[in-house]
Amino acid sequence: MTANSERLPEGGRIDRTKPLRATVDGIEILGYRGDTVASAMLANGIRTVAPSLYRSRPRGILGAGNEEPNALVRVERRGSSPMLPATTVELTEGLPVHTLSGIGALEPNSEAKDLDTRFAHTDVLVVGGGPTGLAAALAASEGDARVLLLDDQPELGGALLRGTDAELLDWAGGAAELLRARPEVTVVSRCTAFGYYDENYLLAVERGETLDRQRLWKIRAHHVVLATGANERPIVFAGNDLPGVMLADATRAYVNRYAALPGSEAVIATTNDTAYEAALDLAAAGVSVRAIVDSRAEPPEDLAAMACQAGIEVLADCVVAEATGTDSVAAVRIVRFEQPRRTVRTIRADLLAVSGGWSPDVGLFSQSGGKLRWNETLAAFLPEHSRQRQHIAGAARGRYGFARCVADGRFAGVSAAESCGYPAPDSPLRPGISERATRVETEQRPVWIVPAETGKPAEWREHFVDLQRDATVADIARACGAGMRSPEHIKRYTTIGTGSDQGRTSGLTAVGVLAWLRGMGSPGALGTTSFRAPAVPVSFELLAGRDTGKLLDPVRTTPIHPAHRELGAEFENVGQWKRPWYYAREGEGMHEAVLRECAAARTGVAMMDASTLGKIDLIGPDAGEFLNRLYTNGFKKLAIGSARYGVMCGCDGMVFDDGVVLRLSENHYTLTTTTGGAAGVLDWFEEWLQTEWIELDVWATSVTEQWSTVAVVGPRSREVIGAIAPELAVSNAEFPFMTVRETVLGNGIPARIVRVSFSGELAYEVNVANWHGLAAWREIERAGAGFGITPYGTETMHVLRAEKGFPIVGQDTDGTVTPIDLGMDWIVSKRKDFIGKRSLSRPDTARADRKQLVGLLPDEHGTLIPEGSQLIGEHTPVTPEVAPVPMLGHVTSSYHSAALGRTFALALLRSGRERIGQTVRTPVGDRLVSATVTEPIFYDKEGARRDG
Amino acid sequence: MTASLLRTSPLGEREAEFAASGMDIREAGFRAMVNVRVDSASAAADAIGIALGVPLPVVPNTVCGGERAAVWLGPDEWLIYGADGDTPRITALATEALGPVSGSVLDLSANRTTIEISGARAREVLAKGCALDLHPRVFGEGHCAQTLIGKTQVLLWQYGNAPDYRILVRASFANYLADWLLDAAASGW
Amino acid sequence: MLLIECPWCGQREETEFRYGGQAHVDYPSAPAETGDTEWAEFLFYRDNPAGPFAERWMHAAGCRRWFNAVRDTRTNEFLGVYRIGEGQPA
Numbered sequence A: 001m002t003a004n005s006e007r008l009p010e011g012g013r014i015d016r017t018k019p020l021r022a023t024v025d026g027i028e029i030l031g032y033r034g035d036t037v038a039s040a041m042l043a044n045g046i047r048t049v050a051p052s053l054y055r056s057r058p059r060g061i062l063g064a065g066n067e068e069p070n071a072l073v074r075v076e077r078r079g080s081s082p083m084l085p086a087t088t089v090e091l092t093e094g095l096p097v098h099t100l101s102g103i104g105a106l107e108p109n110s111e112a113k114d115l116d117t118r119f120a121h122t123d124v125l126v127v128g129g130g131p132t133g134l135a136a137a138l139a140a141s142e143g144d145a146r147v148l149l150l151d152d153q154p155e156l157g158g159a160l161l162r163g164t165d166a167e168l169l170d171w172a173g174g175a176a177e178l179l180r181a182r183p184e185v186t187v188v189s190r191c192t193a194f195g196y197y198d199e200n201y202l203l204a205v206e207r208g209e210t211l212d213r214q215r216l217w218k219i220r221a222h223h224v225v226l227a228t229g230a231n232e233r234p235i236v237f238a239g240n241d242l243p244g245v246m247l248a249d250a251t252r253a254y255v256n257r258y259a260a261l262p263g264s265e266a267v268i269a270t271t272n273d274t275a276y277e278a279a280l281d282l283a284a285a286g287v288s289v290r291a292i293v294d295s296r297a298e299p300p301e302d303l304a305a306m307a308c309q310a311g312i313e314v315l316a317d318c319v320v321a322e323a324t325g326t327d328s329v330a331a332v333r334i335v336r337f338e339q340p341r342r343t344v345r346t347i348r349a350d351l352l353a354v355s356g357g358w359s360p361d362v363g364l365f366s367q368s369g370g371k372l373r374w375n376e377t378l379a380a381f382l383p384e385h386s387r388q389r390q391h392i393a394g395a396a397r398g399r400y401g402f403a404r405c406v407a408d409g410r411f412a413g414v415s416a417a418e419s420c421g422y423p424a425p426d427s428p429l430r431p432g433i434s435e436r437a438t439r440v441e442t443e444q445r446p447v448w449i450v451p452a453e454t455g456k457p458a459e460w461r462e463h464f465v466d467l468q469r470d471a472t473v474a475d476i477a478r479a480c481g482a483g484m485r486s487p488e489h490i491k492r493y494t495t496i497g498t499g500s501d502q503g504r505t506s507g508l509t510a511v512g513v514l515a516w517l518r519g520m521g522s523p524g525a526l527g528t529t530s531f532r533a534p535a536v537p538v539s540f541e542l543l544a545g546r547d548t549g550k551l552l553d554p555v556r557t558t559p560i561h562p563a564h565r566e567l568g569a570e571f572e573n574v575g576q577w578k579r580p581w582y583y584a585r586e587g588e589g590m591h592e593a594v595l596r597e598c599a600a601a602r603t604g605v606a607m608m609d610a611s612t613l614g615k616i617d618l619i620g621p622d623a624g625e626f627l628n629r630l631y632t633n634g635f636k637k638l639a640i641g642s643a644r645y646g647v648m649c650g651c652d653g654m655v656f657d658d659g660v661v662l663r664l665s666e667n668h669y670t671l672t673t674t675t676g677g678a679a680g681v682l683d684w685f686e687e688w689l690q691t692e693w694i695e696l697d698v699w700a701t702s703v704t705e706q707w708s709t710v711a712v713v714g715p716r717s718r719e720v721i722g723a724i725a726p727e728l729a730v731s732n733a734e735f736p737f738m739t740v741r742e743t744v745l746g747n748g749i750p751a752r753i754v755r756v757s758f759s760g761e762l763a764y765e766v767n768v769a770n771w772h773g774l775a776a777w778r779e780i781e782r783a784g785a786g787f788g789i790t791p792y793g794t795e796t797m798h799v800l801r802a803e804k805g806f807p808i809v810g811q812d813t814d815g816t817v818t819p820i821d822l823g824m825d826w827i828v829s830k831r832k833d834f835i836g837k838r839s840l841s842r843p844d845t846a847r848a849d850r851k852q853l854v855g856l857l858p859d860e861h862g863t864l865i866p867e868g869s870q871l872i873g874e875h876t877p878v879t880p881e882v883a884p885v886p887m888l889g890h891v892t893s894s895y896h897s898a899a900l901g902r903t904f905a906l907a908l909l910r911s912g913r914e915r916i917g918q919t920v921r922t923p924v925g926d927r928l929v930s931a932t933v934t935e936p937i938f939y940d941k942e943g944a945r946r947d948g
Numbered sequence B: 001m002t003a004s005l006l007r008t009s010p011l012g013e014r015e016a017e018f019a020a021s022g023m024d025i026r027e028a029g030f031r032a033m034v035n036v037r038v039d040s041a042s043a044a045a046d047a048i049g050i051a052l053g054v055p056l057p058v059v060p061n062t063v064c065g066g067e068r069a070a071v072w073l074g075p076d077e078w079l080i081y082g083a084d085g086d087t088p089r090i091t092a093l094a095t096e097a098l099g100p101v102s103g104s105v106l107d108l109s110a111n112r113t114t115i116e117i118s119g120a121r122a123r124e125v126l127a128k129g130c131a132l133d134l135h136p137r138v139f140g141e142g143h144c145a146q147t148l149i150g151k152t153q154v155l156l157w158q159y160g161n162a163p164d165y166r167i168l169v170r171a172s173f174a175n176y177l178a179d180w181l182l183d184a185a186a187s188g189w
Numbered sequence C: 001m002l003l004i005e006c007p008w009c010g011q012r013e014e015t016e017f018r019y020g021g022q023a024h025v026d027y028p029s030a031p032a033e034t035g036d037t038e039w040a041e042f043l044f045y046r047d048n049p050a051g052p053f054a055e056r057w058m059h060a061a062g063c064r065r066w067f068n069a070v071r072d073t074r075t076n077e078f079l080g081v082y083r084i085g086e087g088q089p090a
């Protein structure tokens, strides 16, 4: 072979002024802009690709598009996919191509690609830029409708590009120009629609000219026109996988579009009219076409005459029984179609062009919920009934031939635009084109399989059905033998149709073979396997788009974040929030830092950014009543200027959220929610207000990020508050526990200060407008410096509250815990009704042996029990003989306590309150350790510290 | 020292990145934003509109007004948007006009910040992560919508024909949205 | 992805909505007088038809209104949407 040796001297749609060099498996090839890797390989005499995956059989290029099962390649280029069909990769300068046996390898460190996503909306979406799609897009856009046309090739024209009819190609060029000139038309080339979902939502992948650029289109269309064309089918006979066996229409593509010769001596095997065009085009290109083998007894006279004129013998009523050759096709043995199948001739050939008929590409139609029906005349499943606002037109519904496609496309385009409110003015297509005569096709004679003359089907291991999966008639016969009957079962048993080519050349063939094996006339009664997205392979990274790296999930920060960074905080993810976890000083680990922060809060003063708590304002005369109905305790009588802690349950009585409610005025309350519960609580409020209690006069508004909050905690916190808020009277009498004060800080910032405590210590929460959060933090830091004010993070906050036995909703509860289980009977109103109250007396909720919140003190004071650890009884055996070991509950919170000088934990324990004083055991590493069950409060049981 | 000098805006540190993006994009911080809730059919709704000089729009997802504007958020909810410093005036006028009628007027000026993005590529960049149809036939000047861009909720508002968009985003999501917009703007597509 | 019509904002992507389960399940008027079985049915039992199903949705990322919709659970097709308090369309 020599470079470009099989390139025709002229013709084709390649750009001969743009020569390109590339390598295939290290061998240099020459090509042109407009080539695919496959066409350049053929033009350079490379007809064999990597051997097959499972049986290592020699393989060649079968097709010329995304139906290709054999010619898979890896391209050594930044951002390339691991495996691509050579028939779809555009040749570019210097491309290093390696053929692959069916399995690519992912690049573990694939470099960044230019991946994009875009949403698109259109009145009419046309899928496919062949004659049908072009006609549809032209017609649809005549009345100013917005039209989006997707085509998977670099050049519009579809099947026309495989022909040589200059007039039709001109028409396509003109149509493309016209479309591009219309302002409301968008034409996207190199774009393949691969998914069709509810409400005309389609996904499509657009490829750049280089392999590292891809864009995902997310399209909503009012109306869709599917002009997806048809796929040619192969025929199953012995040796049908040899290099040199090619789809007939693909051979046309190679000689006409790419000016590349796929062989020098050809036999054509067909069941229908279309392969005659291939025969004539091959002959015109200089290929010696030895015979057309036509399954039909009487091929159409006009076609036979044309073949005769070109010097091609037509063998009617014949089929190919076998292709033979060691590494590629060398000879073709032809037999009579009718029994007995005696051999008619054996012809030397290096190219066997096959047409087993056409299957409309109904994949997207079928994905959209459309129903198919078998058509005996066309030997194909055709669209019958659409479920969505769509038309399917042209070859995709079995309307073959240019004139019919254009007429069908035009009709679809006009109807589609009309349904969107854009009736097309009555302007016919360019004169002459729509009237162009096309011969009416004659009937075909389907051939699914040419049986071997000897042996049983289960032995026919050279009759290939799925080339990518190396699956044969023998495999289908074995599946039948194992009791499989339906195409769906056969597919899963044999893996036919599960390759990256999505079974484009094997799906219906397999059903045809199955029908033959089962003695049925045609595949019609068996149906097809389901078509599913993606119709072509797409990478996960394309679907992820820009939602990777720092855009994977929003990172939420408070306005005080810069200060946390300056202080060297370690951050903890709390939902999407980044919250300071602890602030380690030089030489400290987390353990030391947390002990120091805890000690500061218990003995001096400490500060924390509490801005992430959810905040909701409730305004209206019924706000108190509304709160009364949602919280387990009462708020209607809460004094203005006062605060109260509350718990909310779901209808099932399980704790759902908690927080502090402040009453700012007669009709105005504001409340906090947990950090993670903010959105859910507001939704919950709105649900009741909008759907159930519409008579209540209350307005709920999220104010979470209007406010920034700094907690100032510790025995010396009053002094710090006094220092930052000179106008505020801060004595215990003038500013008592659970009250709120509005003031202006010394630096002029308006603030709402609340005396609440989540640690048991004297504590305040300073609320300022979000944009003042950082300034307020710095002011408190400045004012507190003299008192050694210590910033603390979420870990210290958790330790301080756990020492006091304050549960955290979502950590110490999990949606199966009632306020009673938490030991919060004191907060559950006996007098009023509230959401969830009825459920507290359900038999299951009222059981005495429910899991209840308790404290645990490990017998070894330094041993920290991991959170989540399971608890078992003191004497429960743990030998395998008595498995399963009965579990009593689990640890929900566990810490080292600076105040206690030891470790402690909170746990949900079956009949926990009855077990106080008893011992339980739990695994720590490889050991079982013992812990004493206690009341869930460890520090300042009398509550003496909250007033400082 | 006046309190307004002590304010920080969520994207105050991103100015240089916006300037280098090749897009006309900037943070418009500290705008006045007051949430108003009232029955749209009530006389109070009209009174608030008259007091503010901008009627509360009843057509969903539209905006009335100019520098001070009323943005539709829901059938009984609006955001009154204005220049920095207009909040006290808006709050006072709306509260007074509401009178004893049921409703609420709340200052939410610090709750969100505003990103403004303008120019020929603005629509295309937004289409990379916003599922709304932003075609001028569908969404033009004076239209607004609460929707998603990327993974964050926003209030999107076309306020000019360049086109010019305002994206109102909650303060804690502002840096994510800025990252997202800068990434989308930098895309070679 | 479904396209859902908010009665106020018009058609929006499914990602903007929160699902609220079966519609027209009223909260019992007197929970305290409701028997255990009846209460359990209110809490835990919902219809699951193959066909038209009245259900609640909330335009969470949009106008935050709850509304009702009738969806055919076999095809995901929305047969109609209506505001809270409006009757279910025939």
Ligand SMILES: [Zn+2]
Binding pocket: C006, C007, C008, C009, C010, C059, C062, C063, C064, C065
């Ligand atoms: Zn809505």
